[in-house]
Amino acid sequence: MTAVQFLCLLLCLSFTPSLQHVSESEPLMRFKSSVNITKGDLNSWRTGTDPCNGKWFGIYCQKGQTVSGIHVTKLGLSGIIHIEDLNDLPNLRTVRLDNNLLSGPLPPFFKLHGLRSLLLSNNSFSEEIADDFFKDMQQLKRVFLDNNRFTGKIPASVMQLAGLEELHLQGNQFSGEIPLLTDGNMVLKSLDLSNNNLEGEIPKSIAERKNLQMNFQGNQKLCGQPLNIKCDDKPSSPGRDPNEVTGKAVFMVILFLLIFLILVAIITRWKKKRQSEFRMLGKDHLNDRESVEVRLPESIKKPAESTKKRSNADGSSKKGSNHHGKGGPGGGGMGDIIMVNSEKGAFGLPDLMKAAAEVLGNGSLGSAYKAVMANGLSVVVKRIRDMNKLTRDAFDVELQRFGKLRHPNVLTPLAYHYRREEKLVVSEYMPKSSLLYVLHGDRGIYHSELTWPTRLKIIQGVARGMQFLHEEFASYDLPHGNLKSSNVLLSETYEPLISDYAFLPFLQPNNASQALFAFKSPEFSQNQQVSPKSDVFCLGIILLEVMTGKFPSQYLNNGKGGTDIVEWVQSSVEQHKEEELIDPEIASNTDSLQLMVELLRIGAACIASNPDDRENMKETVTRIERITI
Structure with a gap:
């Protein structure tokens, strides 16, 4: 091969990735032209430019090489989505078009076999979804179709996805019975079917599932657990004796009243x-x-x-x-x-x-x-x-x-x-109680106030408090030792206050290892050692708990329940899927999405298995404080 031929070959190879990126701009431009934009623009999408250059709004790329996500929210999108255009993006894993004006039947997203997240909340999609719609979408992990206008039955195929982790269908007009959840699905963590027209008994395969956050409220004809509504309480038939029906009704009222009074007496006595x-x-x-x-x-x-x-004190004889x-x-x-x-x-x-x-x-x-x-x-x-x-x-x-x-x-x-x-x-x-309660409690007004700015304020406040404690108790093996969300209290303005700190010197070693959360760090389970870096691990758990909204299984002694937040986050970061970790309740802040991802990466660094791979508290806090809105 001559030197000229070799040089030409080398130049061709060097330009291949760029040409591939540019080729991915074509289907995205076709997608852009097929929809109407009423509340913003996609001017950063330009023909012939690289979608992975970091300038295309709402485009996320895997390792900076190929398009893996489309996050276009709150732009008032309407029109018809041509899935064939998106099918030309072979590595597309996330489609997020929530909070737009899209309407009509659900587009045939089933053609995107590699899709893992389909997030279409708060649009105006309507009509029925075919029962086998999700049959070929075996990679799906998150499906958010909430707050649309879908009718008909919930497609059985979505409940047959073995890898499905989150399914949100609330706020639609789905009717009929809830399909059975496949026995092969052991990872479903969140199911919200509230405010539909569903009826019948909630399948035991769902109701008896442990570690599953579920919501069925607002379905008048639904019964079974966890609604505590018996499914055999059916209306009487026209031919039955009215006196018999009335007598049974009175008996049931008296019975429930007696049970209620007994419960009140028990609770009062206990208190x-x-x-x-x-x-x-x-x-x-x-x-x-x-x-x-x-x-x-x-x-x-x-x-x-x-x-x-x-x-x-010197002269008194009183005890x-x-x-x-x-x-x-x-x-x-x-x-x-x-x-x-x-x-x-x-x-x-x-x-x-x-x-x-x-x-x-x-x-x-x-x-x-x-x-x-x-x-x-x-x-x-x-x-x-x-x-x-x-x-x-x-x-x-x-x-x-x-x-x-x-x-x-x-x-x-x-x-x-x-x-x-x-x-x-x-x-x-503190009237607002603990961060644990506000995040995972009754999800009332306090929880609704956990906006992205509030969560960042809490994380940064906890970080500053921990740096202060590490300076005050610098000679301690564990300046805090028991940092977890139940020991972070919230003021009226959501200013966090850290409690239960510096207790290690008070406790015998056996008691300390059982009582203090820092002893859940990897270094203790592997080498029976703790250090100030164990506090950094605990700070990382809180940071990730706040950003994902998930209850960490690390808080539980038996490890059963909640989410193994360490394994989940480390796996997602390795695969560059940090955006999938973000709590959907704050993920709509698309302008701050990169800041959230950076914060998640800081949290992931805090929970590194080897404490030598973690930064110290001061370095970690400095990184956290650089995140500004």
Whole structure:
């Protein structure tokens, strides 16, 4: 081969990828010409240019080489989509055309056999969908056809997709019974069929599926679990005796009323028992005649008051006035509550005993109660067991140190109560509760306010709080140790406040490994070691939890339930499918899609299996703070 021939061949090979990219612009331009655009433009789509050059709006490419996704939302698209045009994009995996004005029957997307995400929410598509429409779309993982005008039965073929993970058909006019879910599908995580005209019994293959988030509300003729509507309660036939029907109806009403009253009695008794249990906290060694005083830090006492209390402590014979905690072997039998932060005012144990109490829940370190005191102050009292590693004096020193912490994203305790058997830590109550509740709870108004800017604010606030803790407790193996969404509280303005930090020195090793979330990091399961990088892992889990909206299975002791967010994210990032991770409730912010993807990549870096591959907390926070809207 001559040098000239070799040079020509080399030039041809070097231009092949570019020519391939340009060739993919042709079907996209045909798609553009087939639709009408009423709320924007696609001027960045230009004939003869490379769709993967990063300038084509809404076009995503796999490894920058071939078109893998079309995300064109909120442009008021209307007209007819010619699927044949898109069929000329061999590596197309995602079609996202939600929040447009597309109408008519569902275009034949079944011709796109390699499609994995079909997202057409909030359009005006109508008519019936053929029962076998999805038969040849075996790669589909996400189907969002919600809030259109589809009628007829739900196509059975969509329930036969073995790899289907999310199916949203809510807000249409689907009727008839729900098709059976194939036994081969073990990955379905989200199913929303609410607000249709469905009827009959919900298939047991769906109702009994564990780890499946499902919604069937708004279907008047639907019955079975999880709606708690019996399917055998059918209307009486015309030939039946009206008196017989009326008698049975009265009997059923009385029966349900009795059950309701019994349940109310059980719940009331349970609440009283738990409230009584709360009121007895600290009373094991404290009778009605014993005095209980509030111990203030020396720094906030007036000199005269300090002298007077010191004198009283030296001369008093009352059991509860031993302010310095030397009252008995092992430090048990203390009857005082010790203030470490007086910003919300001072209070004593009698104030807590008289407060209206409400059980908030049980965590890995103990139980939590909400108490509303007579002066209107609402606090959370955490009853912590198995915190016996430190002596009483060392415990005092650590809690006094906690009380001096000041950062807008760190919850500073107000007071504590020490007993050998258990400790009480008192902090301010946050009305919006925890990030865990707002993300995965009743999905009410608080959840609806979790917009993209709010989620970014929460993530950045948590990151700043963690950097502060890593500076304050730099000598600790785990400056936090228990960072998870249940330990991130939210203020009225959704400012996050981190709680339950720096508890590792208080716990015996066996208790720490069971109670602290940082011990779920890969390095502990592999090498029985933890470090500040384990906190970075926990921050990554929270970041990904907020961005995906999924409940991490890592929070569960048995690992059963939720989403294995580590495996899911790492797999998606390796395949450059980060956009598929984004919670659909915020993914419509197409202008910020690249910022969301960058944030997901930061989270993925935080959960690297090898801690040496993770950046430290300061470096991670710096990257997170660079994300600006």
